[in-house]
Amino acid sequence: MKIFVSSIVFILLSVFPCTVVSQEISDNQKIKQLENLVPAEPTVIDGSTKVLMQEVAKTQRVDAALILVRCLGFNDDPEWGHPRSAQELIPAIQLLKLHYGKTVAPIIYVEALRSDHPWFRDRAALAVRSMLSQSEIHKMDQLFSLDSNKSANAQAFISSLSSNAPDVELATYSSKTLKEVGRHLEEIHNKKKQ
Amino acid sequence: MKKLPFWMMRPTKHSRCAHTTSFLFVGVCCLMFCTPAIAQAVGGSAPALGSTVTSLIAPREQLKKLESLIQAAPTVVDEETYQNMVNLAATRRLDVAVALVRCLGLNRNPAGHSTSRTAELVPTIELLGRYYDESVVPLIYAEALEHKESWFRDRAAVAIKSLIKEDKIREMDALFSLDASQDPAILEFVDSLLNSNMEVDLASSPAQQH
Numbered sequence: 163m164k165i166f167v168s169s170i171v172f173i174l175l176s177v178f179p180c181t182v183v184s185q186e187i188s189d190n191q192k193i194k195q196l197e198n199l200v201p202a203e204p205t206v207i208d209g210s211t212k213v214l215m216q217e218v219a220k221t222q223r224v225d226a227a228l229i230l231v232r233c234l235g236f237n238d239d240p241e242w243g244h245p246r247s248a249q250e251l252i253p254a255i256q257l258l259k260l261h262y263g264k265t266v267a268p269i270i271y272v273e274a275l276r277s278d279h280p281w282f283r284d285r286a287a288l289a290v291r292s293m294l295s296q297s298e299i300h301k302m303d304q305l306f307s308l309d310s311n312k313s314a315n316a317q318a319f320i321s322s323l324s325s326n327a328p329d330v331e332l333a334t335y336s337s338k339t340l341k342e343v344g345r346h347l348e349e350i351h352n353k354k355k356q
Numbered sequence: 357m358k359k360l361p362f363w364m365m366r367p368t369k370h371s372r373c374a375h376t377t378s379f380l381f382v383g384v385c386c387l388m389f390c391t392p393a394i395a396q397a398v399g400g401s402a403p404a405l406g407s408t409v410t411s412l413i414a415p416r417e418q419l420k421k422l423e424s425l426i427q428a429a430p431t432v433v434d435e436e437t438y439q440n441m442v443n444l445a446a447t448r449r450l451d452v453a454v455a456l457v458r459c460l461g462l463n464r465n466p467a468g469h470s471t472s473r474t475a476e477l478v479p480t481i482e483l484l485g486r487y488y489d490e491s492v493v494p495l496i497y498a499e500a501l502e503h504k505e506s507w508f509r510d511r512a513a514v515a516i517k518s519l520i521k522e523d524k525i526r527e528m529d530a531l532f533s534l535d536a537s538q539d540p541a542i543l544e545f546v547d548s549l550l551n552s553n554m555e556v557d558l559a560s561s562p563a564q565q566h
Contacts, residue, residue, distance in 0.1 A: 223448040228491040265454050268498035269491065275531045305501045307542070311533040 201235035204333035219257035234285040248330040287322035427461035430559040445483035460511040474556040513548035
C-alpha cells in the first residue's frame with residue numbers, strides 16, 4: 163500500500179512541473195495570438211477575441227499588459243445591449259483595471275505618447291483616468307515632464323487627460339458596414355475610371 | 357540462520373513492487389529534469405522546478421516578503437532573498453516587476469564573484485534581462501524618475517541599458533522630453549543612460565551599507 167501511495171505521489175510530482183511549463187507555453191501562445199489581432203483603428207470586438215483578452219489579462223504578465231494596452235482599439239458595439247459608458251465598452255480598460263491596477267499606468271503613458279492616432283490617445287487617457295485619481299495623474303504628468311513637452315502627441319495626450327469627458331470614437335457594426343460599403347463603391351468607381 | 361543479501365534472495369511480490377517503484381522514481385526524475393529542456397525546445401522558457409511551482413502557487417506571500425526587503429541603500433543580498441527573487445521573476449508578472457525594480461538596491465558581494473559587471477552583480481538587472489523584455493522599461497523609467505537617490509537612478513540606468521539599445525533610449529528620452537528638463541537629477545539620469553562607462557556604487561559586505 164505504501165509503495166502504491168509513494169508511486170502515485172511521484173507521478174503527481176512529475177506531472178506538476180509539466181503542467182506548469184505547458185501553461186507557460188500556452189500563455190506565450192495566447193499573448194502572441196492577441197498581438198496578431200491588435201487593431202489599427204477602432205474595431206468592434208468579437209466573442210472569441212474578448213475571451214482571448216481575458217485569458218491574456220489573467221496571466222498578469224508585463225508583456226501581456228503591453229499587448230492589452232495596444233488592444234485599446236477594441237470596443238463592444240455601443241448600439242447593442244443596455245447603454246454603457248465608453249469606459250465600460252472598452253474591454254482593455256476593464257481588464258487592465260481588474261488584473262493590473264495603477265501599476266500599469268507608465269506603460270499606457272508610453273504607448274499613448276508614441277501613438278500618432280488621436281483615437282488611441284483618447285482611449286489611453288480614458289484608461290489612465292479610470293485608474294488614477296486627479297492628483298496621481300498630475301504626479302505622473304510631472305514625472306514624465308509632460309507639461310514642458312513640446313511634442314504634438316504629448317500636448318494632445320495632456321488635453322485628453324485633463325478633459326473630464328473627451329469624446330471617444332467608438333466603432334459600431336453599422337459604421338463598419340458603412341465603411342465596407344464605401345470602400346466597395348470606391349473600388350467600383352476606380353475600376354470604371356480605369 | 358544467516359540472512360542472505362537482497363540480490364541473492366528469490367524475488368518476492370514485495371521486491372517486485374519495490375523494483376517497479378524504483379523504476380518509476382528514476383523515470384519521474386528524468387522527466388523532471390527533461391521537462392524544462394523540452395519546454396525550451398518547443399519555444400517556451402525553461403524555469404527551474406522551484407520557479408515553476410511558484411508560478412502556480414499565488415506568489416503573494418513571496419512578493420510581500422520581497423517588498424519588505426526593499427532597501428533604502430545598496431545592500432548585499434543573501435541567498436534566500438536571491439532565490440525568492442528568482443522564483444518571483446519567473447512569473448513575469450507586472451507587480452513582481454515593480455517590486456524587483458524597487459529592489460535595485462540589492463547586489464551580490466563583488467568580493468565573492470569573479471565578475472565585476474554590475475548587470476551580473478545586481479540580481480534585479482540579471483532577472484529583468486532573463487525573464488522580462490523591453491515592455492518593462494516604462495516601469496523602470498517611472499521608478500527612476502520618482503526616486504531621489506542617485507545610486508538608485510544609476511542602477512536603473514544600467515537596467516534600462518541592459519534591456520534596450522541606445523537609439524531606443526534616445527527615443528524614450530525624447531518621449532518624456534527628459535533633455536529639456538530643468539531638474540539636475542533628471543539630467544544626471546539622462547547622462548547615466550547615455551554613459552557607457554558608468555560606475556555603480558556596490559555594497560561589498562552585509563554589514564557595509566552605503
